Amino acid sequence: MNQGSDKLKAFLLKEARAEGFSECRIARAEDMPKAAQALAEGIARGHFGEMAWMAETFERRSSPLKLWPEARSVIMLAMNYGPEEDPRPLLAQKDRANISVYARNRDYHDVIKGKLKQIAGKLAARSGAEVKVFVDTAPVMEKPLAEKAGIGWQGKHTNLVSRQFGSWLFLGSIFTTLELEPDASERDHCGSCRACLDICPTNAFPAPYTLDARRCISYLTIEHHGVIPLEFRTAMGNRIYGCDDCLAACPWNKFAAQSAEIKLIARDDLKAPLLADFLALDDTAFRALFSGSPIKRIGRNRFVRNCLIAAGNSGDETLAARCRLLLEDESPAVRSMAVWALARLLPGREFAALARTRSHDSEEIVRREWKREEETLCI
Structure with missing residues (x-):
């Protein structure tokens, strides 16, 4: 050189x-x-x-x-x-939708x-x-x-x-094609720390330095099509797009805020949005709200599917009315997750009465959701 x-x-x-x-x-x-x-x-x-x-x-x-x-x-x-602040406390606000930090802006x-x-x-x-x-x-x-x-x-x-x-x-x-002098590589400074592994809500790391994306909430909420596997739904909490847990747990983050000006400031309306507002989105409203956002690429149906899981985990019975409307949705995945959410938000007798009139859906995946929830409640 x-x-x-x-x-x-x-x-x-x-x-x-x-x-x-x-x-x-x-x-x-x-x-x-x-x-x-x-x-x-x-x-x-x-x-x-x-x-x-x-x-x-x-x-x-x-x-x-x-x-x-x-x-x-x-x-x-x-x-x-x-x-600007640790995103994890938002996980405790069950009526709010938790969007991964990187997706809160353009x-x-x-x-x-x-x-x-x-x-x-x-x-x-x-x-x-x-x-x-x-x-x-x-x-x-x-x-x-x-x-x-x-x-x-x-x-x-x-x-x-x-x-x-x-x-x-x-x-x-x-x-x-330029021959430029390469810089020295960086060595691993993780040491014995396991903070990122231990915090993962779905045990997505079979070993250090190895990720099984099929168990990762970021993958499940963004890349996975259809219904979310049952074993991961409760662990998702109110995470509706991505998951920051393993990133936020890293002890090296203590230096991040001191090092550079934050260039991509989060949109105020995406810092702690209400789940109820997202459950009401049709395709036109979804596209308008997330124009220029990375969230737009998963489409309205997957997004609302994720929000229904968050609603089911919220314990907020006021969301049941929005979820009930989504039993009429054109997307089988949305209807399926609406069933799952309602089984957790409605009193047993009310859900049982609803099941008797709505469980004959045209799609097998939706009928399976009704059947499993009915069996759980011993209807």
């Missing part, structure tokens, strides 16, 4: 700071056999559930060079999105991709090199690359942890 590389790195850091990134570091574009092996093992064990694209894109995802053979360096950028994919394009464009103009930008949805192993670049390390919860920003970092990457 030469002095020109150092100047380009200084230029990149300056531009990254101007765009609101907290970190900008370099990794060499090369094979990462350890990360590729871990990914292959997770696929083989079925840990990715319905996320079939993980297996379909494995070859390209396994190495930066498989994705773009001409790449020589990967510029990894990270943006701090640490919340879709970070759009925000970060636009900023990456600005930086990459300036780098290409300055150096003449080819560049490509990637954010999350592309087949890039961002967390192993961020560890390789020295931004942080993959903690026992499998997310990136930084000594400066804790577990609250968005990641993006710029691949380039």
Whole structure:
């Protein structure tokens, strides 16, 4: 490497700071056999559930060079999105909907991709090199690359942890044909700590550094289609989109608020919204409310399905009227979860009377919900 590389790195850091990134570091574009092996093992064990694209894109995802053979360096950028306060106390407010911190503002994919394009464009103009930008949805192993670049390390919860920003970092990457001096990788600083593992409400970690997404509330509320498996419903509490428990439990978060200005401030209406309001959303209202939000990608039906589980866990009988209306919903998953919620919100006799008139649904999954709840109540 030469002095020109150092100047380009200084230029990149300056531009990254101007765009609101907290970190900008370099990794060499090369094979990462350890990360590729871990990914292959997770696929083989079925840990990715319905996320079939993980297996379909494995070859390209396994190495930066498989994705773009001409790449020589990967510029990894990270943006701090640490919340102003611990999100976990909201779990105790059962009439409120708990939305993951990262989803309380604009879709970070759009925000970060636009900023990456600005930086990459300036780098290409300055150096003449080819560049490509990637954010999350592309087949890039961002967390192993961020560890390789020295931004942080993959903690026992499998997310990136930084000594400066804790577990609250968005990641993006710029691949380039430039030969840039790589930064030193970061080592693991988790030690004997198990805070992130022990707090998980669904025991989604079969071992440290291993996540079974099929048990993860983030996966269940966002990626999983159809009804939520019965064994996870109570554990979901009022989490209707994602789960921050393992991130929020990380002791390294104590440094996050001190390190950088928070660039993505949560929308006031999404900090502690009422469940009742969300249960009333039709498709048009859902799209309007979550325009520009990452929540929009799961669609209204999955969103309301999640809210019905939260309603069933709330113990708030005033929500029963909203849930009852959703027995007429066009979505079988919504109707199914409305049955589950009502079985927990209505007195036994009232639910039994309702079951006698409504349990002959056209869809088998809905009829199964009625039957199970009737048997539970010994109707």
